[in-house]
Amino acid sequence: MKKMMIFLLAFIAFGCQNTSLHKTGDASNADSSKMVSTTAGKISILKSFYKETQEKMDTMDYGGFFANGYTEYGDGTMAPKVYATPDSLVIGYKQLCKIVPNNVAFDEEYFSGDSGKILVLATFTGTWNGIEVNGQKATNKSYKYKDADIWTLDANGKITSHRNVYPASAIYEQVGFIAHKK
Numbered sequence: 001m002k003k004m005m006i007f008l009l010a011f012i013a014f015g016c017q018n019t020s021l022h023k024t025g026d027a028s029n030a031d032s033s034k035m036v037s038t039t040a041g042k043i044s045i046l047k048s049f050y051k052e053t054q055e056k057m058d059t060m061d062y063g064g065f066f067a068n069g070y071t072e073y074g075d076g077t078m079a080p081k082v083y084a085t086p087d088s089l090v091i092g093y094k095q096l097c098k099i100v101p102n103n104v105a106f107d108e109e110y111f112s113g114d115s116g117k118i119l120v121l122a123t124f125t126g127t128w129n130g131i132e133v134n135g136q137k138a139t140n141k142s143y144k145y146k147d148a149d150i151w152t153l154d155a156n157g158k159i160t161s162h163r164n165v166y167p168a169s170a171i172y173e174q175v176g177f178i179a180h181k182k
Contacts (some may be wrong), residue, residue, distance in 0.1 A: 036157035039112040045123040045157045046110070053093075062090045067158035075167045099133060101128040115136055120149045128175040 022057065036042055049065050063086035070089060072081045085091045124156035127142040147166040154160050172179055 035140045043151045071161040073163040099130045143174040
């Protein structure tokens with residue numbers, strides 16, 4: 001069950017990679033003493049996050065992007081998962097790199113509103129040709145889907161929550177993953 005949850009969270013939480021190299025200047029959020037109060041600043045941080053996930057998938061410091069207490073809501077089919085610290089979330093991201101090493105996004109668009117949330121629309125593709133999950137070997141089947149991801153960031157530029165629209169079960173169906181229930 002733990003591996004299935006990591007697979008689910010990894011697909012949901014990592015589904016928003018950015019394959020474009022956005023020229024947004026230095027959007028590093030490593031210095032948490034810098035306050036990020038503008039929407040443009042928050043979008044810049046997310047673009048930096050997506051760029052790094054694309055270029056450094058299995059070596060980047062994912063934890064540096066997330067706030068303590070980060071909440072993953074997914075598509076709402078499961079209970080929200082709150083991470084006291086980013087450590088266990090980082091484990092999920094690194095697992096995804098081993099499960100679907102070619103997960104990419106394209107045609108992404110960024111939107112924001114008065115709520116402070118950032119909406120990212122994109123098309124995602126990948127192939128489950130990595131490690132086995134929950135005792136099931138990789139199928140070498142691909143997925144492709146369009147999704148809307150909703151992110152929130154705090155004043156320090158740390159990601160505090162994520163929601164998505166596309167259900168993980170539809171990704172499972174495309175790649176032939178069978179979610180075992182205990």
